[in-house]
Amino acid sequence: MDKIRFGIIGAAGRGSSYVRTLQAHAATEITALCDIRAEEVRQNAVDLGIEHAFTDADEMIDAGVVDAIVVGTPMPFHAPQAIRALESNIHVLSEVTAGVSVEECRDLVKAARRSQGVYMMAENFTYMKSNVLVRELVRRGFFGELYYAEGAYIHELKELNEVTRWRRHWQTGINGCTYPTHSLGPVLTWFEGQRVVAVNAMGTGHHYRDRREDLYEMEDSVTMMCRLSGGGLAQIRVDMLSDRPHHMTHYALQGTDGSYESADGFEAPAKIWLRNRNAEQRWEHLDKLEEFLPEYWRNPPEDALKAGHGGGDYWEVQDFVAAIRREADPAVGIDLAMDMTLPGLISQQSIAQGSTWVAVPDSRNWT
Ligand SMILES: NC(=O)c1ccc[n+]([C@@H]2O[C@H](COP(=O)([O-])OP(=O)(O)OC[C@H]3O[C@@H](n4cnc5c(N)ncnc54)[C@H](O)[C@@H]3O)[C@@H](O)[C@H]2O)c1
DSSP states (O other): OOOEEEEEETTTTGGGGGHHHHHHOTTEEEEEEEOSOHHHHHHHHHHHTOSEEESOHHHHHHTTOOSEEEEOSOHHHHHHHHHHHHHTTOEEEEOSOSOSSHHHHHHHHHHHHHOSSOEEEOOGGGGSHHHHHHHHHHHTTTTOSEEEEEEEEEOOOHHHHHHSTHHHHHTTTSSSOOSOHHHHHHHHHHSTTOOEEEEEEEEOOOOOBOTTSOBOSSOSEEEEEEEETTSOEEEEEEESSSOOOOOEEEEEEEESSEEEEOOOSSSOOOEEEETTTOSSOOOEEGGGGGGGSOHHHHSOOHHHHHSTTTTHHHHHHHHHHHHHTTSSOOTTOHHHHHHHHHHHHHHHHHHHTTSOOEEOOOGGGOO
16 A cells, blocks of 8 residues: 655644654655745755655645645644645644634634545644543443543743744733643543533733733633533633643543542652442552553553653554544544634633633534
């Protein structure tokens, strides 16, 4: 079978982290790199033995040298570049979030429905071992009926805002949970088949200034309460500004028969209580339950262990390639990508209106 020819857009930034996995995969080859940083992208192509280097994404898409692309550019380019590729029936693996406005998300959904190309959003935190294990335990019914979850992305990146300047506008320059997919994504894989129907967002006020002494438009810590279609509640926190040691994520899950709290990044490991393992309500360590991991995580290849974001950067590529080969549906297809992205966009409206509940549209109605 011919190899799937990949092009990577944003190849001098986040896109570069896909190179190793794509070059190691037996079914794929990288034929093109693209980045507006001309010197870097040409040098990267030479160093990696990749034939084509572009500085314009449209030119790469039109050149007929790729079957699939990775969109690793800053957030406002994700939807336009994905739509452009899907219109040429090119498969798209897009970085998070799927889009930066409800309107462009709608256009993206329509393009994905019309295209013969596969669309998948690269929500890598859903592949982290602990998140996968909790999902398996939920699927086996250990938690009973789920009704509450927490997800938090707590990543102090004031300095990164000055290096990757787009973040200063598209992440910390907008008030709301604008970058929610790493926290909401895993939660939605636990509440499988449910989506967020309404959000109510609130923030903690502004306590930090950037290098120019301007206050960040995003409040230091923004939390959105998410009403799920099954009636449950998820609390999603995004904090990119508060001074604190690095930790990055926090998750919790509550059902009628089980409870989970993720590791605290310092001394406390991930803990879980499941009624049918402990009639008494006593915690046990999550890693005691690794026998319930799916096969792929029980014996992971060396490349998965070396890949970034807890192996997520590796597994998402495997799933995307399987979807292109029609062996499986994309793990985060267009509607799930919208379920993970739209609540954050709607949270901007909620917080601007003084923390009112605002309905989240269902992309399944966008035909
Ligand atoms: N999933 C994750 O864990 C994760 C981690 C980091 C970043 N990201 C996402 O990846 C994306 C990129 O983030 P980053 O930190 O690598 O940013 P970055 O600014 O370091 O890299 C982006 C790259 O895209 C290039 N670029 C910008 N506009 C372009 C255009 N129009 N066409 C072609 N190339 C263009 C830039 O020159 C740069 O090399 C963001 O959407 C971010 O949210 C995801």
